[in-house]
Amino acid sequence: MEEKWKRKLTKVQYRVLAEKGTEIPFTSKFVKHSEKGKYICVACGNVLFDSETKFNSYCGWPSFWDAKKGAVKFHTDKSFFIKRTEVVCAKCGGHLGHVFNDGPKEHGGKRFCINGVALGFKKK
């Protein structure tokens, strides 16, 4: 899988998906992206988020209040001395970002903070 990823992904994408890196905030074209459609895993094509659940959190990364059912998995991440919940693609295991509990309350209070380089987009 790692070798396949190395061929398919750019250096930055590989650093995020395989090595759990974080892209520089406000660098992703998806931060202010508001077209209707579906966001997919750039490594395997798994449909992860719907544009309907995207919101502007001003954190610098594409943010969603929910993921597609069964599309992502969660891991407890204890790096950097704070407990965070890591979000990975349920299909290929690629690192996507983290989920926090300070999202819009009217939608359940979750904020999926996702690296834009880990995403692809399919227009509706």
Ligand SMILES: [Zn+2]
């Ligand atoms: Zn994937």
